Amino acid sequence: MRPAADSRELLQRYEGNPIITALDFPKMVNAVFNPGATVFQGRTLLLLRVEYRTGLSALAVAMSDDGLTGWEIDPERGLKPDTDLVEERWGIEDPRITRIGDEYYVVYVGYSAFGPLVSLAKTRDFIEWERCGVLQSPEDKDAALFPVTFEGRWALVHRPVTAVPGLGAHVWLSFSPDLHFWGDSRVLLPARRGGWWDANKVGLGPPPLLTDHGWLVCYHGVRVTASGSIYRLGLALLDRDDPSKVIARGNEWIFGPQADYEQSGDVPDVVFPCGWILREDGDTLHLYYGAADSVVCVATASLDQLLTHLGVHPFDAGPT
Structure with a gap:
């Protein structure tokens, strides 16, 4: 078994994991996982995916002062599926x-x-919600707004799935x-096929993060092996003014x-981020x-180190 801790890694696991x-x-409940993340009223807010023992999921709020410890979970605050809507009948x-202005847009x-399909709701307080409807029809997942x-x-990153087997x-x-x-759609990051770590499918992690060098994207890549699927994370950088232009994409997970x-749980060998916060x-x-x-x-990671990994040197402004 490989060690879980390696000081050379760009991302360092919190020693208190799992935090919730x-x-x-x-x-x-059965499981709590795949949280969206933001800063709300000066505190870290996670919007948790909560899978009940029925097998259906809803979204609940957890808050912390330091983003690591002391989580306060409010199961009544968040977003529950509207079972009168056919698109949310199973959770x-x-x-x-x-965050856009004073509102939080949740895809x-x-x-x-x-x-599965992609929907949008917005809120100011994570108590009262306005549903904005379906953005992308089935089958589609792993979506976020810029x-x-x-x-x-407006621009939406998302991950449709073809009905044709083997196309990724x-x-x-x-x-x-x-x-x-929605329209003017195009492939942004293809699965790389073959022996690559992200050969079989890829999907967005957290919403794109604006940096001085463009939009930083963290995505998950899946490789199907003889013992099952492995979900790992990679990085890409998009042009600041035209997000359809991929400036860089890391070759390694x-x-x-x-x-x-x-490695052990309901779905083994999965790391699946839906949120990040720049401190x-x-x-x-x-x-x-x-x-x-x-x-x-x-x-935890250093933004500078992530950009350097992609061949971008944060302290070099380049030609002017």
Whole structure:
């Protein structure tokens, strides 16, 4: 077994992982995982995916002063599936949070009888919600909004799946003038096939993060092996003004399931982030992820080191 801790890794696991488990939840549930993340009223807020013992999921709020310890879970605060909507009849999952002005736009997966799809809701306080409807029809997952428009259009990263076996699943980019009607879609990050670590499918992790060098993207890549699928994480960088342009994409995975809580659970060998927070020093990055579809964990990275990994040197402004 490989060691779970290696000081050479770009992402360092918090020694107190997992930070939230099903045992921490006030009600009896099966699992708590795949949280969206943001800063709300000066505190770290996680929007947890909570899988109940029915097998259906909802979203609940957990808050902490330091983003690591002292989590306060409110099972009544968050977003529950609207079972009157066919697109949410089997639950809602895997939220990604984008703050736009004073509102928090949450893109999530609705689990319908016709397959998973991408939906949007917004809130100011994580208590009162306005559902904005379906953004992408089945089968589609792993989606998030950019916090700004590009030439007057909103941009959505998402991961549709073809019905044709063997073609893989790739990260796409789509645009909209109004957050309702989407088009001008194109492949952004394809699965690389063959023996690559991200050969079989890829999907967005947290929402893209704006840096001085462009939009930093963390994505999960899946390789199917003889013993099952392995979910690992990689990085890419998109152009600041045109996110359809990929400036850089790392060849190597930077984080994979190595700790026991990542290798053992409802779905073994999975690390699956849906949120990250850049701290006030402008360099410390907390990545919040689900481990083995069972628990919530956090890892810490240096933003400068992540950019350097992609061949971008943060302190070199380049030609002017």
